[in-house]
Amino acid sequence: MAADTVDLGFAQVDVARQARQGLPEVIYGPGKSADQLADIAAALLAANTGPVLATRVGPEIAEHLPAAHYDPAARLLTWRRAAARQATVCVVSAGTSDAPVAAEAAAVASAIGLAVTTVTDVGVAGIHRLLAHTDALHAADVVIVIAGMEGALASVVGGLVAGPVIAVPTSTGYGAALEGVTALLAMLSSCAAGITVVNIDSGFGAATAAYRLAHTMRRRDDHR
Amino acid sequence: MAADTVDLGFAQVDVARQARQGLPEVIYGPGKSADQLADIAAALLAANTGPVLATRVGPEIAEHLPAAHYDPAARLLTWRRAAARQATVCVVSAGTSDAPVAAEAAAVASAIGLAVTTVTDVGVAGIHRLLAHTDALHAADVVIVIAGMEGALASVVGGLVAGPVIAVPTSTGYGAALEGVTALLAMLSSCAAGITVVNIDSGFGAATAAYRLAHTMRRRDDHR
Amino acid sequence: MAADTVDLGFAQVDVARQARQGLPEVIYGPGKSADQLADIAAALLAANTGPVLATRVGPEIAEHLPAAHYDPAARLLTWRRAAARQATVCVVSAGTSDAPVAAEAAAVASAIGLAVTTVTDVGVAGIHRLLAHTDALHAADVVIVIAGMEGALASVVGGLVAGPVIAVPTSTGYGAALEGVTALLAMLSSCAAGITVVNIDSGFGAATAAYRLAHTMRRRDDHR
Amino acid sequence: MAADTVDLGFAQVDVARQARQGLPEVIYGPGKSADQLADIAAALLAANTGPVLATRVGPEIAEHLPAAHYDPAARLLTWRRAAARQATVCVVSAGTSDAPVAAEAAAVASAIGLAVTTVTDVGVAGIHRLLAHTDALHAADVVIVIAGMEGALASVVGGLVAGPVIAVPTSTGYGAALEGVTALLAMLSSCAAGITVVNIDSGFGAATAAYRLAHTMRRRDDHR
């Protein structure tokens, strides 16, 4: 057991996750001090060879952690990036208000080794904007669709591409948008078959779901 | 008061509605016996010149009312149709499961004098099906969009046409579709500006909303 | 495609919307900096001839955009107004707390070319206040009804006028008012036939829905 | 204790309620057999002098209880009526679909000694129907307002009369009416001050609330 967990008192760091799942634990930033983040990162850096990240970190915390690279749009701290993998993800977002979630998805995916392309501001109210990017959608191994309000973009993309589509509802909108719940329910009820969904505003969740697919692809490659 | 209301004991029939609003009251069928429907219809036929209808009537009731025409798909009884108006409505529906609501919208709209065209089974998972009907959408004075599940069709249509779009969420779907609540919330949160929404499964509501638009159009025509 | 979209990096401006729908895209203010608003407005002004607006803009942003007219009650920025159209909208509001939403509806409607009249503070608890304004309601091509709490005003107005009624629930009230959800559900369940509803607090949505009707009316005029 | 409760095994009948509250317990019918109803009624009849009733009883149960009077519209069994009191209640209902709840309110109120008047089918979509009955509303000591869908009738009546208004939301309607929850929330959020609300479809609750008011009135009369 000793090898699996590092006891920091305030946290039991699961340093065996890379061995089990290919990717070290990603640190969830909210509620942790700069010192706590640094201690957990140090444990992960020492015990693994993979990428070490913390999500949802504000600039007032990040400025105390110069050893890590900070991406303010994605609110992501990166102590060590992964080696690049042969898997591509296209991050498609519906509106300018969805940009922070798209930034998190793209930054996390990139830091854990995926190749990332982006298509932005292609909401369905002007469907021609999306159709102009059909090639980019088809070229990717996985498409992450990020949309708030009614979340209709996921269904349209799901009908255009044959590969995996991971939908991320966002809390963009007001009133009946119910802080993302409407987009979440809509994406789960999509008429396009085989779309999967992650939690509201979870660019991180979509990126790690993409990683799981890349894991299977690489394993196949290795077995060939 | 005598002229405004006919007292049938179980109901106070508002026979002045045509004078106030151009259209007699439409009878809401659920919970009413064939005799009650016949009595209310008789009062409306006698006191007005406009169309007399009853919605949501099952065949087991309708068979006792041979004086009225019955449309089983729309579950609509019609004692008297309106004269035709110079206003057209296009009823667009997303899937075959939405057919009953589309039938009600089309049948009510037609019975109250609007010219109706239909576009069926054009859900957004195969967006090309909808785009093939762009001309029909543009030709109408009003477009009624009927969709369940995630209701995304309303947003896409709202982005294609310039005229009024009335969205009707349906209770099609299961689980996260929440019996139409998800489509309702999604349509209200649409990223396409100026879409309006009526109650779940209310083809009747959409048809009468279209009638209101036609009323204004006709008044304007009359004033020219 | 190049003609349809202007790529500003952070946004893909849909400059073809006026051609498709008669009205350029209206900018959604929240989350955008003064510079971003200015850049999008510049793209729209250059590519179109129609009105250019941004909604839900606070005074701390507006003061950096002297080129636009700012209406603080409506929180609306206007770079260019539309030419006046021959269509009138009456904005009716239930209480003094609904004033900001009514102001947005009226200001947007006016800026996009509609003639606007207003009836304020006519909640149904003193029904005589509303009945005193019956003529103003009948005179309009479209009536926008703005109410929070129980939203009953929409049903009463819907029973008085024959033309289109667009209901806007507001987040006025507390407790069981559920930040506008109660008024929204009540308006959707209205016993007055043919009322349509837009999102909570969306004066903008109601104004653009009115514009859609005006579009159809003008097209009819043009075809005569 | 022996005097307060009669132990029937399956039930502990609170026979002291009349002494405490002026009115014996009213039996809640659902789930009870005809024999159980008869046993509880017998205990109440023996230990009290007041009215003995059972609510929400179907005809298939009632036919086995010939000793009680059965009102099928109200689904009410009455073994013994109360002496008449000098208090009047006006039961106002919005539509024909609300009739069963109105029947329960009126029948229970009458059986427990209140004088009842009724105004039916006066929904706010035809406000003149209600205004024609203003005198009946003013004449009553208490007004019970019964409405489903958006429940707007409660607010309008609350603005017309000065005395107590007890609102009963009903499960009439579909979709966004949410089986009475919308009317319930709307009545609780009413802009008319001092309206009180009971549970959905609870004609019984409104009648017993009216009884409580009559109790205070009589006590006051007695003290003069």
Next chain:
Amino acid sequence: MAADTVDLGFAQVDVARQARQGLPEVIYGPGKSADQLADIAAALLAANTGPVLATRVGPEIAEHLPAAHYDPAARLLTWRRAAARQATVCVVSAGTSDAPVAAEAAAVASAIGLAVTTVTDVGVAGIHRLLAHTDALHAADVVIVIAGMEGALASVVGGLVAGPVIAVPTSTGYGAALEGVTALLAMLSSCAAGITVVNIDSGFGAATAAYRLAHTMRRRDDHR
């Protein structure tokens, strides 16, 4: 009409409410400036003889209105009190956290002419505290019960007294208390017959409901 409404531009003051309902309109404070409150109060003072109040006013507004008496616990401004009536209300509250709502109920009731007694901090977890006050409960014409969390106090009081019980759910509590919704639902589902309920935290609503009863009682007195 002129006599019924005073047009202040930002508000249409319903000055005829006293004539219709015995009590002038009570001003709802939130969102109004001190000047607006003063103007509405002036209109009401001039056109009526009854009490003039504003609820939910913070001290930062009240300090600019020295002409009115301010009760900081109740957040109530009073320009003119009503003459005392022969009706008593007992305000019972469950816990110390419910004190602000109880203060509003008591202060409004007193200002509109009712005699008020109070019983505080008698939650059902120590039922003996409530039972010690049985006499005070019985002595009142109306009992207002104020409770948050699970709101059980309303049911217990409803089982002890014979007169009217008006329940006010409060937003006291956390988690499953859902900001007062749980207490609201619980009070509406009470097993004690004839309890009525007003909106969450609405001490004002309970006081004006009590006033409605006092109105009927006085009318009866006048008719004797």
Next chain:
Amino acid sequence: MAADTVDLGFAQVDVARQARQGLPEVIYGPGKSADQLADIAAALLAANTGPVLATRVGPEIAEHLPAAHYDPAARLLTWRRAAARQATVCVVSAGTSDAPVAAEAAAVASAIGLAVTTVTDVGVAGIHRLLAHTDALHAADVVIVIAGMEGALASVVGGLVAGPVIAVPTSTGYGAALEGVTALLAMLSSCAAGITVVNIDSGFGAATAAYRLAHTMRRRDDHR
């Protein structure tokens, strides 16, 4: 592993639960055929010495399983009862409609070895009925409180006894009772400290929670 699980194809019976937790798995009846129930019971009887039960079994299934004792009120099948333990549970229920849940709690508790007493029909609207049973409540090691509607009984009992109180909300009631959700939320928000709650209508859950306490008590006894 072979010893832990018996593979029946349609089910993997966890026969090691008695060794881990002192009590064999209790079979959940819904959706299982008589044959499936018999097969699972046989596996549990063979591999353990403890009680073997199936809950929520209808009479139409039970009649095919003569080897088990069937309690129709509790809908419980018992193949083998547990030896009696020195732990007592008092099952208190609020109304006659809660009887089926109380029966399940009592029958399961008894079958797994607890001594059971019952107090029935003691809803808080007649608080004296409950207070008459204070001794029975104090005598028990654990009190299970079963109530629907507003669920207030749990708070009152929680304030009377010092030992563990397990609250079971029931789906009794209508409208705002929301099929048990209101009682559930109310019990979780109870002002009486230290009450715990199980799922709606889960007499089984309460009985097994009581068993867990008895387990600890016996272990303590064994260690003395």
Next chain:
Amino acid sequence: MAADTVDLGFAQVDVARQARQGLPEVIYGPGKSADQLADIAAALLAANTGPVLATRVGPEIAEHLPAAHYDPAARLLTWRRAAARQATVCVVSAGTSDAPVAAEAAAVASAIGLAVTTVTDVGVAGIHRLLAHTDALHAADVVIVIAGMEGALASVVGGLVAGPVIAVPTSTGYGAALEGVTALLAMLSSCAAGITVVNIDSGFGAATAAYRLAHTMRRRDDHR
């Protein structure tokens, strides 16, 4: 357009979906007659070479369609199966009540060409049952986790395997399980990173999501 859609009057069959997405449209059974199913299937069989299926078909419909193979556990009709692909999916289910959803997932996955393994009845209350199957989980390219009630199995599996995990909440359970909504929310909130979720009870959705992954894998294989 002619090539893309076959117009059957009641349906517009999207026969181009195989060309766009590799898989013909799967027919949604509910609400369709046997004749309608047969007509749609005929259109799909004629225009494509891929598998042709209809989901959620009851035996009373299936018996009229002898040309298709019917799987009653999965409620699936298969007119033509796909050729086998080199991709494996492991369908893991928590309890015996989840069997119908697991059967649909497995049958659809198999019919569209995936190799399927199953692990059944491994709920987390007996965690050893799941841990015994770790090898089967690791061997699959994709794991589908099917669980109702609290849905905890998804989080545990998500922590064990490195590849894609698709979670399917089921409507198993009662009360607080809220017909699958609780499991849905829990899976979306999982502490295991990168789990994706489909609609309640949608074994079909999970199988087609797995197909999308297989599509990317095959494309990658083809490109090597």
Next chain:
Amino acid sequence: MAADTVDLGFAQVDVARQARQGLPEVIYGPGKSADQLADIAAALLAANTGPVLATRVGPEIAEHLPAAHYDPAARLLTWRRAAARQATVCVVSAGTSDAPVAAEAAAVASAIGLAVTTVTDVGVAGIHRLLAHTDALHAADVVIVIAGMEGALASVVGGLVAGPVIAVPTSTGYGAALEGVTALLAMLSSCAAGITVVNIDSGFGAATAAYRLAHTMRRRDDHR
């Protein structure tokens, strides 16, 4: 009565609770000033011999109360601790974000006399972390499980131990976690039998529930 309640004007302190339930009332801090806390504590200290605590007290209040010990992590003030009891509770928490709730549970339990052990940061995504602590779980008389997000830890622990498990959902997480409602519903729907649940974030509720169990254990010990 005098002996049971101390009247402080703003509060009626129930000083008889220790006599009734073994433990004096614990003061709920929110909304109370330092002076109010001091006065209530003084009344409790004078009238009882047991522990005197106040929960949810911020440091800005606590600094004015030097007579009490303050635990900032638990936000707990302690004027007097209880004598130690022979009962042990193990507080198990899922993640570092759950630490404040775990601290409250542990601190309150300790202050009221229970022996406390802790197991921290053992979320189910790394199930080996929990399994390493099986001995600590088994050693306790009661286990308190604290988890947010999907709350799966409660089910896994419930399947491992035989004694009482009290689950505390926390508001940790975002989006679909719904501020703790998801964990609450999941714990109530747990597939592990006999788990009980307290309110969201209520470490206090769990500690006092454990105390109730200890009360029964001690009473039993005393009777031997």
